[in-house]
Amino acid sequence: MFVDHVKIYIKGGDGGDGMVAFRREKYVPNGGPAGGDGGRGGNVIFEVEEGLRTLMDFRYKRHFKANRGEHGMSKGMHGRGAEDLIVKVPPGTVVMTEDGTILADLVEHGQQAVVAKGGRGGRGNSRFATPQNPAPELSEKGEPGQELDVVLELKVLADVGLVGFPSVGKSTLLSVVSAAKPKIAEYHFTTIVPNLGMVQTEDGRSFAMADLPGLIEGASEGVGLGHQFLRHIERTRVIVHVVDMSAMEGRDPYDDYITINEELKNYNLRLTERPQLVVANKMDMPGAEENLEAFKEKIGADIKIFPISAISRKGLSELLFAIADLLEVTGEFLLHEVQEESDKSVMYKFESERDGFEITRDDDGAYVLSGSSIERLFKMTDFSREDTIRRFARQLRGMGVDEALRERGAKDGDTVRLLEFEFEFIE
Numbered sequence: 001m002f003v004d005h006v007k008i009y010i011k012g013g014d015g016g017d018g019m020v021a022f023r024r025e026k027y028v029p030n031g032g033p034a035g036g037d038g039g040r041g042g043n044v045i046f047e048v049e050e051g052l053r054t055l056m057d058f059r060y061k062r063h064f065k066a067n068r069g070e071h072g073m074s075k076g077m078h079g080r081g082a083e084d085l086i087v088k089v090p091p092g093t094v095v096m097t098e099d100g101t102i103l104a105d106l107v108e109h110g111q112q113a114v115v116a117k118g119g120r121g122g123r124g125n126s127r128f129a130t131p132q133n134p135a136p137e138l139s140e141k142g143e144p145g146q147e148l149d150v151v152l153e154l155k156v157l158a159d160v161g162l163v164g165f166p167s168v169g170k171s172t173l174l175s176v177v178s179a180a181k182p183k184i185a186e187y188h189f190t191t192i193v194p195n196l197g198m199v200q201t202e203d204g205r206s207f208a209m210a211d212l213p214g215l216i217e218g219a220s221e222g223v224g225l226g227h228q229f230l231r232h233i234e235r236t237r238v239i240v241h242v243v244d245m246s247a248m249e250g251r252d253p254y255d256d257y258i259t260i261n262e263e264l265k266n267y268n269l270r271l272t273e274r275p276q277l278v279v280a281n282k283m284d285m286p287g288a289e290e291n292l293e294a295f296k297e298k299i300g301a302d303i304k305i306f307p308i309s310a311i312s313r314k315g316l317s318e319l320l321f322a323i324a325d326l327l328e329v330t331g332e333f334l335l336h337e338v339q340e341e342s343d344k345s346v347m348y349k350f351e352s353e354r355d356g357f358e359i360t361r362d363d364d365g366a367y368v369l370s371g372s373s374i375e376r377l378f379k380m381t382d383f384s385r386e387d388t389i390r391r392f393a394r395q396l397r398g399m400g401v402d403e404a405l406r407e408r409g410a411k412d413g414d415t416v417r418l419l420e421f422e423f424e425f426i427e
């Protein structure tokens with residue numbers, strides 16, 4: 001099995017900031033608080049799109065950020081939440097963290113997983129009014145959206161398998177039509193390694209094509225390495241049969257064609273039902289035209305042949321269009337087999353970690369606070385206002401930060417750092 005593999009960065013939208021505002025006139029606090037809440041940031045959601053076959057698009061676009069929520073407004077108006085960002089992925093995509101934890105295993109058309117949550121909106125000052133403080137100059141900034149690097153992995157059945165005698169030009173063809181070479185994994189045989197390429201047609205369709213090294217006569221009886229190769233052909237949806245029209249070294253294209261088809265049939269009768277396209281390669285060689293005519297006569301008029309020259313890149317777009325068309329009408333019979341094999345249950349989990357905090361020391365003796373909850377709190381605090389700063393201090397105390405600092409030996413006047421912020425410790 002082949003694995004297409006790509007690393008991307010995703011970020012949920014930040015929440016909109018809450019607003020500090022007062023009824024009636026500005027700067028007259030006794031009018032009562034009227035600042036609205038910020039809207040929620042958009043989530044980044046992965047969704048299965050059955051028309052997609054590869055992760056090719058992610059090679060060009062690797063950053064996905066959802067929009068932030070609108071800020072809260074005066075007169076108690078809340079900011080609007082941002083729309084979710086939907087990222088389409090092909091069926092069979094596994095979303096993982098960099099250390100391999102599975103966040104989502106996306107199989108069926110339309111299946112969705114929220115992988116980076118948007119932040120909630122910050123609360124406006126109307127939410128902080130109390131009898132003691134009826135006109136607070138206090139609001140929250142929006143919660144930052146979750147951000148993370150994720151690895152997308154797609155177990156690819158090659159959509160297309162190239163067959164043909166050795167040296168007919170299979171690897172040349174693959175190399176001129178394919179853009180990206182995915183990593184090949186979980187391959188059980190070290191002696192032969194199939195080449196896999198991602199192909200994109202001019203009209204934007206894409207598929208995975210495998211070149212399976214030379215099929216030799218007798219392969220179906222286990223001669224040479226053919227057997228291993230035939231197992232892979234079984235897992236492709238369409239077979240592209242490459243025939244060498246130069247007829248060098250006394251070879252006859254029609255005999256070659258018959259021999260290969262016999263081998264496929266002997267290995268597994270089902271392979272004869274697999275849709276097959278016939279490609280006449282090396283049409284740039286002297287004599288190729290005549291050989292093609294003779295070939296056409298023997299093979300019969302109802303089999304369509306695509307004459308190409310892989311080396312001089314002739315006839316390739318017609319061929320790729322025809323392959324893409326054929327794939328569209330060919331069923332997904334193989335995907336099911338593969339899913340059974342990889343019997344992982346289809347679940348996703350992504351818990352935002354609400355951890356504690358950590359205290360370390362910098363070289364200059366300053367105490368450094370870190371941890372996602374505390375950093376989140378910091379980012380939601382508007383440090384231009386007294387009330388919010390006081391609230392931040394209260395929250396830290398509530399989390400046990402003061403006590404922990406004291407235990408670590410912090411004294412009056414010591415420096416405490418949190419992200420880019422520095423403050424003085426007061427006992």
Ligand SMILES: Nc1nc2c(ncn2[C@@H]2O[C@H](COP(=O)(O)OP(=O)(O)OP(=O)(O)O)[C@@H](O)[C@H]2O)c(=O)[nH]1
Nearest residue numbers: 165166167168169170171172213214282309310311
């Ligand atoms: N003239 C001409 N030569 C070609 C063309 N395509 C491939 N060749 C040559 O044919 C030879 C064999 O090509 P490969 O692509 O290695 O053939 P293959 O089918 O992958 O061979 P195996 O790996 O042995 O199965 C190379 O020397 C290529 O340069 C073509 O369109 N025209």
